[in-house]
Amino acid sequence: MRDYFLKFWEGLYTIMIGMKVTFRHLFVPSVTIQYPTVKPQLPERERNRLYVNMDDCIGCDQCSRACPVSCIEIETVKSTPGDDLGKTSNGKKKALWVTKFDIDFAKCCYCELCVPPCPTDCIYMTDVYEFSEFERDSLLYDFATLTQEEREIKKKNFKEFQVKKEAEKAAAAKKAAEAKAAAQKEKPNAKTDKPTDDKKGTD
Amino acid sequence: MIYEWLYNITGSSILSMFVVSLLPLFVFILPFALLAVLAERKVSAHMQDRLGPMRVGYHGILQTVADIIKLLQKEDLVPAATDKKLFNFAPLLVFAGSYAVFAAIPFSSIFIGSQIQLGIIYIVAVTGLVVAGILMAGWASNNKYSLLGAMRSAAQIISYEIPTLLIILTIIMITGTLSLYTLSELQTSYFWNWMILGGPATGLQKILYIPLMIIGCLVIYISTLAEVNRTPFDIPEAESELVSGYHTEYSGMKFAMFFLAEYANMFAVSAIVAIIFFGGYQSPFGYLGNAIGLHWLVPIEQFFWFTAKGLFFVFVQMWLRWTLPRFRVDQLMAFCWKYLIPISFVILLLAGLISLI
Amino acid sequence: MGILDKEFSEGNIVIAKTDDLFNWARLSSLWQVGFGLACCAIEMMATSASHYDFDRFGVIPRPSPRQSDIIIISGTVTLKMATRIKRLYEQMPDPKYVISMGSCANCGGPYWEHGYHVLKGVDRVIPVDVYVPGCPPRPEALLEGLMKLQEKVRNESMIKKSA
Amino acid sequence: MEIYDIIFYLFAAITLLSAFFVVTSRNIVHAAFYLLFTFFGVTGIYVLLGADFVAIVQLIVYVGGILILLIFGVMITNKITQVDIKTGTVHTLPAAIGVGLFTGIVGAVILNTEWRIVDSPMPVATLSTLGEMLLTEYVLIFELLGILLLVALIGAASMARK
Numbered sequence: 001m002r003d004y005f006l007k008f009w010e011g012l013y014t015i016m017i018g019m020k021v022t023f024r025h026l027f028v029p030s031v032t033i034q035y036p037t038v039k040p041q042l043p044e045r046e047r048n049r050l051y052v053n054m055d056d057c058i059g060c061d062q063c064s065r066a067c068p069v070s071c072i073e074i075e076t077v078k079s080t081p082g083d084d085l086g087k088t089s090n091g092k093k094k095a096l097w098v099t100k101f102d103i104d105f106a107k108c109c110y111c112e113l114c115v116p117p118c119p120t121d122c123i124y125m126t127d128v129y130e131f132s133e134f135e136r137d138s139l140l141y142d143f144a145t146l147t148q149e150e151r152e153i154k155k156k157n158f159k160e161f162q163v164k165k166e167a168e169k170a171a172a173a174k175k176a177a178e179a180k181a182a183a184q185k186e187k188p189n190a191k192t193d194k195p196t197d198d199k200k201g202t203d
Numbered sequence: 204m205i206y207e208w209l210y211n212i213t214g215s216s217i218l219s220m221f222v223v224s225l226l227p228l229f230v231f232i233l234p235f236a237l238l239a240v241l242a243e244r245k246v247s248a249h250m251q252d253r254l255g256p257m258r259v260g261y262h263g264i265l266q267t268v269a270d271i272i273k274l275l276q277k278e279d280l281v282p283a284a285t286d287k288k289l290f291n292f293a294p295l296l297v298f299a300g301s302y303a304v305f306a307a308i309p310f311s312s313i314f315i316g317s318q319i320q321l322g323i324i325y326i327v328a329v330t331g332l333v334v335a336g337i338l339m340a341g342w343a344s345n346n347k348y349s350l351l352g353a354m355r356s357a358a359q360i361i362s363y364e365i366p367t368l369l370i371i372l373t374i375i376m377i378t379g380t381l382s383l384y385t386l387s388e389l390q391t392s393y394f395w396n397w398m399i400l401g402g403p404a405t406g407l408q409k410i411l412y413i414p415l416m417i418i419g420c421l422v423i424y425i426s427t428l429a430e431v432n433r434t435p436f437d438i439p440e441a442e443s444e445l446v447s448g449y450h451t452e453y454s455g456m457k458f459a460m461f462f463l464a465e466y467a468n469m470f471a472v473s474a475i476v477a478i479i480f481f482g483g484y485q486s487p488f489g490y491l492g493n494a495i496g497l498h499w500l501v502p503i504e505q506f507f508w509f510t511a512k513g514l515f516f517v518f519v520q521m522w523l524r525w526t527l528p529r530f531r532v533d534q535l536m537a538f539c540w541k542y543l544i545p546i547s548f549v550i551l552l553l554a555g556l557i558s559l560i
Numbered sequence: 561m562g563i564l565d566k567e568f569s570e571g572n573i574v575i576a577k578t579d580d581l582f583n584w585a586r587l588s589s590l591w592q593v594g595f596g597l598a599c600c601a602i603e604m605m606a607t608s609a610s611h612y613d614f615d616r617f618g619v620i621p622r623p624s625p626r627q628s629d630i631i632i633i634s635g636t637v638t639l640k641m642a643t644r645i646k647r648l649y650e651q652m653p654d655p656k657y658v659i660s661m662g663s664c665a666n667c668g669g670p671y672w673e674h675g676y677h678v679l680k681g682v683d684r685v686i687p688v689d690v691y692v693p694g695c696p697p698r699p700e701a702l703l704e705g706l707m708k709l710q711e712k713v714r715n716e717s718m719i720k721k722s723a
Numbered sequence: 724m725e726i727y728d729i730i731f732y733l734f735a736a737i738t739l740l741s742a743f744f745v746v747t748s749r750n751i752v753h754a755a756f757y758l759l760f761t762f763f764g765v766t767g768i769y770v771l772l773g774a775d776f777v778a779i780v781q782l783i784v785y786v787g788g789i790l791i792l793l794i795f796g797v798m799i800t801n802k803i804t805q806v807d808i809k810t811g812t813v814h815t816l817p818a819a820i821g822v823g824l825f826t827g828i829v830g831a832v833i834l835n836t837e838w839r840i841v842d843s844p845m846p847v848a849t850l851s852t853l854g855e856m857l858l859t860e861y862v863l864i865f866e867l868l869g870i871l872l873l874v875a876l877i878g879a880a881s882m883a884r885k
Contacts, residue, residue: 008542012421018526022250032254032613035703048694069670106666106681109695132692132705134712136666136683139693217726248615257616259588266618272585273629278653280626289756320850321779328779331787335759338794342752350798357791364787381850442594442623454626454653 047110048129050103052143056088056122059096063114063123071107072114075100077154080161088120097158099151101143106136227305236466237267243521250525277455282345285452289343293336294453294460300332301464304471309384311484311505322383323371326475327364330430333468334360337439337449340461344452352448355532356432356439362539363429363436369547370423373554374479377402377412387483394487399480411557419550420480422543424516427472429539431465434524438532473516477509484509579717586629586655587713590706593628593648594621598635600662600696607699617706625651630709632702633688636664636671637679649686657713659705660688663695670695731771738764755794762786776850 033040059076076096079085085094114123133139146154209219241256241264248255256263281290307322309315319325334357341353375381378389378398389403390396399416401409429436432448440448450461477483484505491504530538592614596604608614608621622628625648637645649658660682663669671678682688689712692705741760748754762785769778857865 019522022522022526025252026249028252030252030254031610033611035612035700070673105693107663107669107672109663109670129698129701130704132690132708134690136691139691220726244615251610253610253613253615255615256618259618269585269588273589276582280653321775324779328782328787331782334791335786339756342798447623451624452626458627
């Protein structure tokens, strides 16, 4: 009997304690950060959207290889001798046109593994986190600074350059062969074709 | 009273009756539900150190309006396997049950829908319609969670009606009336005449009544809380077990009707506690209108006091909701049958003995 | 196209105003299905909790899909779960919206290449309205996604289908 | 007092229609729910007859108690909705004769009675007189009923314990 009333009393009493706590919290100022107007202070080294500073990128593909989810796609084209690509900020000479530098932020898992391998520190995490989109394709970010025509031009240039080089090489080889042939006029003509064949094979 | 007044103006009994019967809905239930839903969200938010709705109107005061408009134009989904007839009728029945309660509640000495002699018992009786509606909703949904929720709800409401009725019986025994209007009139003028402080009795009787009445008030508050399925007695809608109980399959406006009925019930129950134990519409300190000689002010003051008391108990319901966790089913039943019912029987007996003094 | 359609497609003032009202109501009370999948769900819960407070935007979790307007796909959608998601989505009444939260829901995330068990993007089973990137997204990012969705809802129209 | 006439016909219609559906409904749960409306209509008619206490008791006992019990029973009984509830033997001819006789007698009584139409006074509350009667004139019956119910309760409890 005593137990029964004790239980009843205990129940009531503990409920009162709980109600006291909640009532006190009714007047505790709220901790809510009113997001769109007030933005919280982000911690240092916060990992959010990647940014690539294309001025410094040398197209070395290190970040792409480091990426565990392969969300970075890089395509490079070698520069032709006449091109001036400039230098990176830490003095490295650029040798490649970056015709494609796509990061798919839908796939990215914000692990920051791509950042340490970069030799020129051009890829890094920013503190931008508000970039939701209506279409998934808009989450595919194209960082390459060249316009589409420029890329085509670069590719064409390189191809032309290659063709030209090849032609030059072929011509050079021919010349060399001819020179060789002239030098060894006594020898039979049958061997002259061979060096040019070799050149073609290596291409 | 309002009916007579309207009858004198319009001269048509049908029209005035119609208007009187609609009054509680438009004067009271709808604005109350709008306010209470917002208050619930704000109270819960502030008890959790949050802010609650902030972005619709100043500090979110239009939040419930937006909710209602949204629910109005939401698709009215009737699942294929339901029992269409009962499924569509159940929300109406539940709302009718909780609306019928308001017919007998005296908002002030002139704003009473019906002055029936059997006020309290009538309120208990029409709650039965709500039970039937809930069972109907649960069964018609053809969903195991709905049915379980409805069963639990019915079992819970019926069990907890017993302590409620026993305490009401005690009050009837002491005051000798069932009419809520007479009950309010008995506890007139000042707060020491309220039933919680012994009512109109005097001397030793009054002193002996006080502890009984305090415990009785607790019992009836707890059991009515269980009758409207509020936390900690919300096992019929227990989200972690039963999705959302008997209204799992309801969407759009039908769900809004359940919602409205729930909030109307919340107030009805608080109003019962306020009428029985806290003087109904009586002011605790006498009336300003009488003091300054403006007698037409008195009913308005009474209305104010009544809503204030009712809203206070609604607030306590919300407060409890954010304080206590949910009961288990067996605990719920044990609490009713092992604690509340014996205690209310003892109160009934003791009050009977004291009333003989 | 009937005469009625033509009349309405001009967007007369009544239609436009009702549109505005309904859109306002819709965007300010987006009830959410209480539904979490993986680690993003933790972040979603954090958004509902005191610091970020989803309730400020009128978003409250509803236990039943029948009463909710928005489903936040928070986390990895495995092939097994995809059918359930589709079913949940179909149980919601129109108008309904979907937020795809985090890389996994957007396109399979870390599993997009070799995940034999993961659906490569939840938009293969249900139409997604807003993609929130992040792994997992910060609560603010989710809130921003929600605000984007609200903008989208604001510009909807009863008569013009929003593709 | 024409509004009371309207209300009376409304409640009468509810009672009769729902009673008809209780009998004809194929679905037993539907029948149980129609019974709810029958009880409700009867309550309304009680109120119009000035028997307010009986009406409330009807609502508490039948709607709040017995009907809920009935619905519970029907719902818990597995697959009862699919059962074809029809007795095997259908005695059409004797039934028709019985019903015909009954209708004839009732009709004759209705037609041959001189109905007295009296303006009834406004119904007064019956509660206090009822209470006094129960505790003075009919106290023995009241107590006996109480004992009977108590015995039934104890019996039910002891049967449930087995």
